[in-house]
Amino acid sequence: MDKFRNKFIEEATDNIHDLEDALLLIENDPEDKELIERIFRAMHSLKGGGAMFGFDSLSEFTHHLETLYDLVREGKYKITKKLLDVTLASVDHMKALLANDDLDSADLRTIHTDLSLQIRKLIDKENEEKQQLIVDEPQTDKSKVKSYYIYFEPDIDIFSDGTNPLFLLDELHTIGECKVFAHFNKVPEIEKIDITKCYTYWEILIATNEDVNTISDVFIFVEDQCKLEINEVADFDITENDNIIDQVSKLTEERTDVGVSEIQSIIKKITLSEKRIEQIEETIKKKGPLPSVKENVISSIRVSSGKLDQLMNLVSELVTTQARLSLFAEQSGDSELAAIAENVQKLSRQLRDNAFDIVLVPIETMLTRFQRLVRDLSKELNKDVVFIAEGADTELDKTIIESLTDPLLHILRNSIDHGIESAEIRKKLGKPEQGKIILKAFYSGANVHIQIHDDGAGIDPEKIKDKAINKGIINKDTSLTKKEILDLVFLPGFSTAENVTGVSGRGVGMDVVKRKLIEVRGETELDSEINVGTTLTIKLPLTLSIIDGLLVKIAHNYYVMPLSVVNKINAVDHKNVVNKYNNLIVLDGEQIPFYYLREEFDLPEGEQEREQVIVVRYDDKEIGLVVDEVVGEYQAVLKSLGKMYKKQEIISGATILGDGTVALVMDTNKIISRFSQAKLNV
């Protein structure tokens, strides 16, 4: 049973997520029927599943919500902000219930009763309104509604026996929906008017489910004091059709009386043209598949992440084995074997790419949480903030996505709390009152960049510097570039917020963010302009496990460099790269700084005459790395060096070569930054 329960929890979490997503979407488009259906569906499965697996409180709670949304679905209740607030709060509560259905904490119980009450109230309010509507509108059964044309011209002396024709018209209104057109053309000039006479006559369109007799009964006492005509003109409610009413009222203005035949022809004409439009719309609907149709088709399946990890492992093993096969085929000199090996290589490469496709997840999956955070937090802080996401389809390894969510939430929190100013201040500064936070994701070489930009107050470098001096992080005389100053915020115990709010500013923020990002080999870059805004860029490696690399040899060890950073390879004379004072080498007419890796790795100087310079990209610069020998291109399955080498930054992992030896995978960025720092410190 526990197994099923777990399965339910997994499914319910998905449902709740879907629900939350739909609720946020519907806020912008309250009329969207699809979304209401989606909300209703999610609630329904939560209720059903909850009851089945013993989540009674959850089930009961969802039941009330469902009742409410049932009304919305029937169009009897409008989506309002109040309704959404209550629902979103309920969604949060549902999450809590999922974890703790027994309501054994007092807090949870209070929330539970409070929310249940609010939902109850909303439903009750709705019922009241419904009852009122019933009084107003007796014709609820639309199918039987017919429309009549009434021509009513009272005798000129009708007032003499106390009849007021207007009362008759009022009485008509109680039978059904009326459109009354009064004619005044028989009213004489003002000096000739006899106020005891009735000059007005009426044409009335009425939609009712009562029959002709009921209508004529209204006029029963004036039957012989007026001209009365009652004709059925349509078997539906024409008063609802604005086109017809418009045309008729136009006609009545132009002419003294329209007459039954005229009205019938108008109705005919308009209903015909409308039918045609409807038909066209229907054919469009049939041809173009609606998004909802697509949604119901099973286009994805649920696979446990453990299985995906296993798949990746198997692919890695296959790639390693394939490397052995290729090596063996090459050594054997058997052309047939070589052809097979080549084929296997091609297939395994395709399989690898495919497997990556599966494991990669679009950034979109975490956006709901961000949207929710921005919505809730901006409300709490009384700021008007809009959140825009660009490049949401950019894909990243799911493990990276998982470890990204928390840091990004923190960054967003910072942006809303410290970045975006209050509406008044923004107005004073001449900025639009609504603050804007943009999350932009895009590919750049072998990296994915995620930028979070806000158009808020920006960070004042002077403030940071003062603070850092106060805290003893830097010396008063230290001269730092703006970038270096901004990077200070990533240091532990640093927070520039003058007021510590409940949201952020306790100084445990950015260093944790940075550390978490480093765990997934992410790099951070902060840029800010006072009163213009702040941009934080996170650079992430595209994938963690298999890379296309360049296999090189230094002394008796093999190393792999990511092929994506390699610009070119040049052969150089040994004497040109050792014991150089400025560590610059001229290649193709350009001066390029270089590092002699043997020396940097504390290995004895090589004895070869010729060595190879591999020119790699580092930020925007080109840097040469000197190795003994280039072996060739190699598909490297990255393996971790394990916990014991955790501090080993310059090597990002190891890979096993075809002959079983271990090659180390260099992180060229880290190597260059570490060695350049080491040089500067000397």
Place this chain on the structure above:
Amino acid sequence: MNNETITKINSYLSFNLGEEEFAVNVSKVLNILEMLKITEVPKAPEYMKGVINLRGTVLPVVDTRVKFGMTPTEYTSNTCIVVMEIEMDNDTVQVGTLVDSVQAVLELEDSQILPPPNIGTNFKSEFIYGMVKVDEKFIMLLDMEKVFSVDEISSVKEKIKKGEVKIEEKEKVIEKKKVKKSKK
């Protein structure tokens, strides 16, 4: 590995580091390998010898002698890599340890295990949880979890260097052979 399994299995693998004989419970030992080609990792601490390929996985190898403050292992035909499984930060980690030679598997009753030598520092209680006397020799029983928590080791190593830790046996070794200073 919990204490239960340790107490249940009474077999110990003994090995030599220099003159000293140590032993670990066999429940920790996965494998004994002959010397393999070790790929050195540049810029790593001296006791981190490098990595080897153990049937497709990359296994870190530790020079146990350097860890214990002795001179680096010199490879002989007797040099072995003992693959052990240890707990590190709630994670099971496999690690290869270089030993000068593997001796024997001993069956020891709990009653045979004597309290660690009285040397008055953290060292004994942390690393060595007991001693056994076999054929007039003392064998030190190692608590591998303690040995392989990296920070623990480096601090002890430093303490030994600074002379804070007083272990008669160890001191002799250190006096005899100069501790090789790590490079620049």
